[in-house]
Amino acid sequence: MKYKVYSMALVCALLLTLAACQRTPAESPSPSPLAEEETTSTPASSPSAETTPTPEPTPAAEDGTRYFFAEGYFLGAWADGAWHSSDTEQFTVGEVFDRDYYDAWGETLNAARFYVGEGPGEFEDPKRAAGLLEPFGILEGDDFIMKLPGQLTGEAAQVNVPAYNFYVSFEGQPHYFVSNAVIPEPEWHTADGFLPDGAAAQALETIGITYDLSKLKRTAWACDIDGDGEEEILERIQTTRDDNGYAILARGEQCFYAFLLQDGDRVELVSSRVNDPEFGDDVTTHFAADTPQFRDLDGDGVCEIIFQEHCWEWGYYYAFSRTDGAWKQVLCSSYGM
Numbered sequence: 001m002k003y004k005v006y007s008m009a010l011v012c013a014l015l016l017t018l019a020a021c022q023r024t025p026a027e028s029p030s031p032s033p034l035a036e037e038e039t040t041s042t043p044a045s046s047p048s049a050e051t052t053p054t055p056e057p058t059p060a061a062e063d064g065t066r067y068f069f070a071e072g073y074f075l076g077a078w079a080d081g082a083w084h085s086s087d088t089e090q091f092t093v094g095e096v097f098d099r100d101y102y103d104a105w106g107e108t109l110n111a112a113r114f115y116v117g118e119g120p121g122e123f124e125d126p127k128r129a130a131g132l133l134e135p136f137g138i139l140e141g142d143d144f145i146m147k148l149p150g151q152l153t154g155e156a157a158q159v160n161v162p163a164y165n166f167y168v169s170f171e172g173q174p175h176y177f178v179s180n181a182v183i184p185e186p187e188w189h190t191a192d193g194f195l196p197d198g199a200a201a202q203a204l205e206t207i208g209i210t211y212d213l214s215k216l217k218r219t220a221w222a223c224d225i226d227g228d229g230e231e232e233i234l235e236r237i238q239t240t241r242d243d244n245g246y247a248i249l250a251r252g253e254q255c256f257y258a259f260l261l262q263d264g265d266r267v268e269l270v271s272s273r274v275n276d277p278e279f280g281d282d283v284t285t286h287f288a289a290d291t292p293q294f295r296d297l298d299g300d301g302v303c304e305i306i307f308q309e310h311c312w313e314w315g316y317y318y319a320f321s322r323t324d325g326a327w328k329q330v331l332c333s334s335y336g337m
C-alpha cells in the first residue's frame with residue numbers, strides 16, 4: 001500500500017485526472033451513428049497549420065524509437081527502420097513509459113490507465129502486475145492510473161503491455177494521435193468533390209462491390225500527403241447507415257468500407273473491409289470507418305493514414321503506410337475485446 005505515502009496533492013491531482021479521463025466514446029455499446037461522427041470529427045475542428053503553430057519535431061528517444069497512440073490506445077512503434085504493431089509484438093510498460101509523451105500539439109500527457117483486473121486479453125498475471133505497478137501510481141478498482149511523464153524501474157518496467165491495449169488521456173479529452181515525438185499534422189480539409197465515378201467504381205470492383213454509387217456514403221478529404229506541393233484526395237466510401245447507426249442494405253448487399261486515394265491520375269486502394277456474406281444482419285455488419293488522420297509517423301516524408309474501425313462493442317485503430325506505391329497495414333490496436 002505504498003501509494004498511501006503519496007502527498008494529498010498528488011492523490012487529488014490523480015483523482016481529478018481519473019474523473020476526467022473516463023473511457024472514450026469509442027466504447028459505446030451501440031453502433032455509432034455516422035452523422036454524429038461527422039459533426040464531431042470534421043476537419044474544421046481539427047488544428048491546421050493556419051490556426052495552430054506547428055511544433056518542431058523533437059528526437060523521440062536516444063535510440064530514435066517512436067511510440068504511437070490513436071485516440072489514446074497504443075498502436076505500436078517505429079524502431080530500427082521497421083514497424084512494430086501492438087497487436088503482433090510484445091512491449092513492456094517500461095519500454096513505452098520511460099520518457100515524456102506529447103499530444104498532437106506538443107503538450108505533455110498527464111495520465112495512463114491500465115486494466116489490471118481480471119478479464120480476457122489483459123495482463124497475464126493481473127495481481128502481480130498490479131503489485132509491481134502500485135508504487136508508480138494509484139490502483140482504482142480494475143485500473144491502474146499512472147501519472148505521466150512516468151519512469152518505471154526494475155521489475156515494473158519489464159511488465160508486458162497487455163494485448164488489450166491501455167489508454168492514455170490528455171486532460172480528459174479524446175484526441176486522435178499522440179507519440180513520444182511531436183509529429184506535425186499537415187494541413188487538410190474537406191475536398192470539394194469526390195473521385196470520378198468510373199475510377200471509384202473500378203476500385204470498388206476489386207473488392208467485390210458493384211452497388212450503385214449514389215446509394216453509398218461518400219466523404220472525401222484533401223491533403224498533400226507526400227509533400228510534393230500537390231494535394232491528394234482521400235475518399236471514404238461505405239455502406240449508408242440510418243440515424244441509429246444501422247447499416248442500410250438491400251437483399252444480397254454486403255456491409256463494407258473502402259478508402260481510395262487519388263494521386264494525380266492514379267487511384268489507389270488504401271484499405272477496405274467487406275463483411276462475410278455468410279453473416280447477414282447480425283452484429284458483424286455493424287462496422288464502419290471513421291474520419292482518417294494524416295501523419296508521417298516514420299519520417300519518410302509520406303503521411304501514414306490512421307483511422308478507427310468501430311464495430312458493435314469493440315473496434316480497431318489502424319495505421320496504413322504506402323511503400324513502393326502499395327498501401328499496407330503497419331500498425332493495429334484493438335479495444336473492447
Ligand SMILES: [Ca+2]
Pocket residue numbers: 223224225226227228229230231232
Ligand atoms: Ca502530394
Ligand SMILES: [Ca+2]
Pocket residue numbers: 295296297298299300301302303304321
Ligand atoms: Ca511515412
